Amino acid sequence: MTVLESPFARKLTAFVTLSDDDLSALSDLYGRRRKYPAGRDMSHEGQKSQVAYILAEGWVCSYKLLPSGTRQIVDFQIPGDFLGLRSVLFRTSDHSVEPITRIEASEIRANDLLEAFAKRPRLAAAVLWAASRDEAMVVEHLVGLGRRDAPQRMGHFLLELGARLRLIGRGTKAGFDCPLSQYHLADALGLSSVHVNRVLRQLREDGLCTFRRGRVEFDDYERLVEMAEFDRAYLDHEGPLLK
Amino acid sequence: MTVLESPFARKLTAFVTLSDDDLSALSDLYGRRRKYPAGRDMSHEGQKSQVAYILAEGWVCSYKLLPSGTRQIVDFQIPGDFLGLRSVLFRTSDHSVEPITRIEASEIRANDLLEAFAKRPRLAAAVLWAASRDEAMVVEHLVGLGRRDAPQRMGHFLLELGARLRLIGRGTKAGFDCPLSQYHLADALGLSSVHVNRVLRQLREDGLCTFRRGRVEFDDYERLVEMAEFDRAYLDHEGPLLK
DNA sequence: CCGTTCGACTGATCCATGTTAGTGATGGTC
DNA sequence: GACCATCACTAACATGGATCAGTCGAACGG
Numbered sequence: 001m002t003v004l005e006s007p008f009a010r011k012l013t014a015f016v017t018l019s020d021d022d023l024s025a026l027s028d029l030y031g032r033r034r035k036y037p038a039g040r041d042m043s044h045e046g047q048k049s050q051v052a053y054i055l056a057e058g059w060v061c062s063y064k065l066l067p068s069g070t071r072q073i074v075d076f077q078i079p080g081d082f083l084g085l086r087s088v089l090f091r092t093s094d095h096s097v098e099p100i101t102r103i104e105a106s107e108i109r110a111n112d113l114l115e116a117f118a119k120r121p122r123l124a125a126a127v128l129w130a131a132s133r134d135e136a137m138v139v140e141h142l143v144g145l146g147r148r149d150a151p152q153r154m155g156h157f158l159l160e161l162g163a164r165l166r167l168i169g170r171g172t173k174a175g176f177d178c179p180l181s182q183y184h185l186a187d188a189l190g191l192s193s194v195h196v197n198r199v200l201r202q203l204r205e206d207g208l209c210t211f212r213r214g215r216v217e218f219d220d221y222e223r224l225v226e227m228a229e230f231d232r233a234y235l236d237h238e239g240p241l242l243k
Numbered sequence: 244m245t246v247l248e249s250p251f252a253r254k255l256t257a258f259v260t261l262s263d264d265d266l267s268a269l270s271d272l273y274g275r276r277r278k279y280p281a282g283r284d285m286s287h288e289g290q291k292s293q294v295a296y297i298l299a300e301g302w303v304c305s306y307k308l309l310p311s312g313t314r315q316i317v318d319f320q321i322p323g324d325f326l327g328l329r330s331v332l333f334r335t336s337d338h339s340v341e342p343i344t345r346i347e348a349s350e351i352r353a354n355d356l357l358e359a360f361a362k363r364p365r366l367a368a369a370v371l372w373a374a375s376r377d378e379a380m381v382v383e384h385l386v387g388l389g390r391r392d393a394p395q396r397m398g399h400f401l402l403e404l405g406a407r408l409r410l411i412g413r414g415t416k417a418g419f420d421c422p423l424s425q426y427h428l429a430d431a432l433g434l435s436s437v438h439v440n441r442v443l444r445q446l447r448e449d450g451l452c453t454f455r456r457g458r459v460e461f462d463d464y465e466r467l468v469e470m471a472e473f474d475r476a477y478l479d480h481e482g483p484l485l486k
Numbered sequence: 487c488c489g490t491t492c493g494a495c496t497g498a499t500c501c502a503t504g505t506t507a508g509t510g511a512t513g514g515t516c
Numbered sequence: 517g518a519c520c521a522t523c524a525c526t527a528a529c530a531t532g533g534a535t536c537a538g539t540c541g542a543a544c545g546g
Contacts, residue, residue, distance in 0.1 A: 071390075072386040074386075138382065138385065139307070139317055139338070142315065145389045146388045147313050147314070147315045147433060148309075149502075149503095181522085181523065182524065190388065190389030190390060191504090192503070192505075193523090194505080195502085197525055197526080198525095198526090229309065229310050392533095393532075424493065425495090426493080434533075437495085438532085441496090455494095
């Protein structure tokens, strides 16, 4: 796979037009590529590591565990997303990370990243955009938990995931492949898995969308957008910003 | 008021030991100081401004409005906190800002800030810490909305506020002054104001804490911490990190 | 001084969602 | 082939919190 086809490059170029030089600087960043099995925790918790990753393949979630034993998933990472960027730049991160599928991730050394930023400002702009989009997603997620009911939350979540996946060429407005279990959805949306099941059934019966056997189908995209009050603006996906 | 006594400096020095030179660089940052009346929206929404503020006096909240007319408060800013740092560094922010009390804020020009960072790395570290603490608070807030019930959320919120205020010398483990209405609490905690009232009454009757007439009193700090499962770790308040 | 607004506060009712306790299908493993 | 774990799915029941519909007191503008 050439750099241009990597999910990370696809995501960035959707936002900032990158020159060939920018792209080759990007490919120089990629260090050792590692694989991790699904399920077992990568447990970055409490560690302060000097290395971050760019997820090349597979899905990951970051979550916090509560004393009661329940957990809250803060967000999901898909190919092209950073893993552990914060724990490089800031202090040790306080949440845990679990691979949902088998994953492949390329190491990025903090120094290399900062050097590349100095030489290629557009690259820096693109990465900052990605980071700020991720933050906007957390805020939107928070709004959902506070003020949207279960069907809206679910619809919003699936639409957001769909939009992110489309950006890296892993989905269309018709649907996308999705390895999440109903338990993952429950932990992300602050619901019980029982209720997740009910809500999914209702969305299906209402002809809005169908989630079955690892695949999400948008049965009526526009009506789902309306029901979920989904506003793409916060994802900032409407074409390159810097030409 | 000397720089050292400003809430911003107090907050930073609680985390990173700053030299006299660092502190004077800090005081050079402060630009024009402006006042805003309570209530009227500062409406940064959709604007991309080149100026941020450091809140010197008063309380502010940032929130998102939903189509249904309800709102979700994302967080509160108190003296010493940044206002609009994100909209300087990143793209236009998509939430609104409302002063809760009359406020005073000093302008910070983005360039000045970046220059100061280059010259005084410890200052940069301190500001980065502040930014990452704010993010950690948003995540913790999200966890609360997803997985804590109303009394825990309320307790957690009041304890967090108390800890932040103590850092800038505006509160103790006994309590603090708090200009928030029960509507503010409702919008922040994802509850109805009716339920906020009930929960406050219950906390009072249980001898945990009392919120009345603009004042929060911790009646039994330790028991409240336990009830709310409040873990200070994410605030990172345990003394200076860099000596 | 009166009327208006706003915030704290309450009781009654209802419903969205949680909890408990299952069934059945699938796939992996020894 | 037996066993086990995991996941989707369901029904019955319980409940936290929303909603509705107020009262009351304080602050405020005219």
